[in-house]
Amino acid sequence: MKLINKGAEAFIYQSEFHGIKSVVKKRIPKTYRNATLDERITTTRIKEEARMLRRARENAKISTPRVFDVRLNERELEIEFIKGKNLSKTTGFHDKAGEILGKLHANHIIHGDYTRNNILENEGKLIVIDFGLSYESEKHEDKATDLIVYKMNCNDKEFQTFIKNYEKTNPDKQTLRTVEKIMLMGRYKSGRQ
Amino acid sequence: MKILGIESTAHTFSCSICEYSNGKYAILSNEFKKYPSSKEGYIPRKLVEFHEQNYEEILLTSLKKSNTKFNELKAITYARGPGMGHTLHFGYRVAKSISDKLNIPLIGVAHSLAHVEISNYLGKLKDPLVVYVSGGNTQLMIKEKNNYRILGETLDIGIGNLLHTAGRIIETNPTDAIGLMTFSQEHVTKSKGTPEILELPFTIKGMNFNFTGLQSALEKKVSEGKHSKNLLAYSLQETALSILCEGIERAITLTGKKEFTICGGNARNKKLIEMCEEIAKIHDVKFYACPFEYCGDQAGMIAFLGAKYYNSKFTPESNEPNQDVRLENEVIPK
Numbered sequence: 001m002k003l004i005n006k007g008a009e010a011f012i013y014q015s016e017f018h019g020i021k022s023v024v025k026k027r028i029p030k031t032y033r034n035a036t037l038d039e040r041i042t043t044t045r046i047k048e049e050a051r052m053l054r055r056a057r058e059n060a061k062i063s064t065p066r067v068f069d070v071r072l073n074e075r076e077l078e079i080e081f082i083k084g085k086n087l088s089k090t091t092g093f094h095d096k097a098g099e100i101l102g103k104l105h106a107n108h109i110i111h112g113d114y115t116r117n118n119i120l121e122n123e124g125k126l127i128v129i130d131f132g133l134s135y136e137s138e139k140h141e142d143k144a145t146d147l148i149v150y151k152m153n154c155n156d157k158e159f160q161t162f163i164k165n166y167e168k169t170n171p172d173k174q175t176l177r178t179v180e181k182i183m184l185m186g187r188y189k190s191g192r193q
Numbered sequence: 194m195k196i197l198g199i200e201s202t203a204h205t206f207s208c209s210i211c212e213y214s215n216g217k218y219a220i221l222s223n224e225f226k227k228y229p230s231s232k233e234g235y236i237p238r239k240l241v242e243f244h245e246q247n248y249e250e251i252l253l254t255s256l257k258k259s260n261t262k263f264n265e266l267k268a269i270t271y272a273r274g275p276g277m278g279h280t281l282h283f284g285y286r287v288a289k290s291i292s293d294k295l296n297i298p299l300i301g302v303a304h305s306l307a308h309v310e311i312s313n314y315l316g317k318l319k320d321p322l323v324v325y326v327s328g329g330n331t332q333l334m335i336k337e338k339n340n341y342r343i344l345g346e347t348l349d350i351g352i353g354n355l356l357h358t359a360g361r362i363i364e365t366n367p368t369d370a371i372g373l374m375t376f377s378q379e380h381v382t383k384s385k386g387t388p389e390i391l392e393l394p395f396t397i398k399g400m401n402f403n404f405t406g407l408q409s410a411l412e413k414k415v416s417e418g419k420h421s422k423n424l425l426a427y428s429l430q431e432t433a434l435s436i437l438c439e440g441i442e443r444a445i446t447l448t449g450k451k452e453f454t455i456c457g458g459n460a461r462n463k464k465l466i467e468m469c470e471e472i473a474k475i476h477d478v479k480f481y482a483c484p485f486e487y488c489g490d491q492a493g494m495i496a497f498l499g500a501k502y503y504n505s506k507f508t509p510e511s512n513e514p515n516q517d518v519r520l521e522n523e524v525i526p527k
Contacts, residue, residue: 006446007446008439008442008443008445008446008447009439009442009443030435030438030439030442031471031475032435032438032467032468032471032472032475033431033434033435033438033468034387034388034390034431034435035387036387036389036390037390037395037431037432037435040392041395041435112398112399113399133398133399145398
């Protein structure tokens with residue numbers, strides 16, 4: 001296994017699963033907290049990430065890496081390796097990014113960190129990665145948070161394109177109204193990104 | 194040059210004299226009186242009554258201990274917010290009347306910025322990740338030009354508020370965050386190996402926190418009536434602090450800062466300090482905890498920040514009390 005990235009929670013390795021290129025996400029034990037608590041959190045998160053990846057693929061019908069293996073004892077999740085260009089390193093694709101998030105939300109899947117960093121582009125097709133903070137929810141507030149996170153990444157015109165396409169796949173007006181409501185709340189008023 | 198600082202944002206009334214000479218700030222006196230915690234919590238009206246009874250004595254002692262006469266003072270500074278409306282207005286009344294009487298400038302400063310700045314000054318920190326943990330606030334921030342930028346914060350109640358309320362719900366002795374810490378420590382001492390811990394919700398959204406869910410879950414566990422007070426205290430404190438630490442870790446990896454500090458009332462929590470020391474080891478960064486006497490609410494930090502403002506010849510836009518002062522809008526004095 002070759003280490004390719006170190007995050008706050010996990011080490012990311014490149015590996016091979018029965019001859020197919022894969023990515024292994026190994027969550028690091030946190031020595032500063034209670035060992036039982038640490039194991040409980042880690043197990044829940046690995047399971048949840050695998051479950052949400054599968055649900056995004058099967059229910060929302062969007063492209064995500066396939067889950068190969070879940071090894072709870074080793075704190076590892078093995079998924080398909082995706083070849084592609086990071087959207088944060090390119091421009092455009094706001095329409096498709098909006099359409100995809102709409103599909104996820106129509107199926108009550110909250111991504112939790114929907115930034116352009118977590119979307120890959122390969123021959124015009126978008127693939128969403130990193131479901132590490134993902135969860136299931138029907139609340140408009142939770143859906144609105146995803147939209148706000150994306151908004152921080154682009155300008156107003158780009159966000160309008162994003163929203164127009166988001167509405168095609170998730171026509172629920174209430175979510176957009178909630179976005180406006182949250183943006184007006186004190187905590188978001190100034191200096192925040 | 195001497196400056197008088199007044200603090201009255203919540204349960205504590207405090208006065209302090211800060212002297213600036215030869216490029217150094219020295220806090221000469223730091224007198225305070227805190228409203229005792231009880232089962233009923235803090236009632237704004239009662240807090241003001243308490244402050245009214247004590248303010249004169251505190252003011253005079255702080256002057257006496259620092260050998261200061263009224264006519265030596267160059268400015269009055271007071272905490273204009275964030276805090277409780279009632280008590281903020283009381284501090285304003287005291288500060289305004291002294292400043293009018295002596296005809297010297299009044300500087301209203303942000304209580305939260307004072308917490309942060311005193312810790313940075315004492316720790317000689319240049320560009321740290323600041324973790325501000327107190328009753329009403331839980332914020333992660335970094336310096337950006339003349340302001341702080343908030344990376345993440347609590348979306349409902351502060352972690353201090355949670356720990357304090359938990360002490361009341363569990364009925365620790367005393368019924369506050371200190372009691373909670375003591376009861377929690379007892380659980381660790383009694384345990385062999387990894388201490389037992391109850392399952393409580395663990396919510397964190399990126400670097401933002403929610404703590405009310407944890408409080409409701411605790412209330413449920415208490416009403417079940419089958420867990421010991423020690424176990425309840427330990428589970429709540431350990432879970433809450435672990436959530437906070439996860440946010441701190443994320444902020445360190447994201448910003449790549451080489452030092453971090455904790456300040457505010459809950460920076461006195463021994464367990465939190467231990468955990469932060471461990472984080473510092475893991476990420477190979479410097480860690481500084483604000484000294485015990487400058488963690489809680491006291492006027493020392495207010496007088497210090499006021500003196501800095503006075504020196505930089507900068508006066509904040511408004512001097513009136515404001516419950517909703519936001520730290521990121523405050524200009525950091527040079």
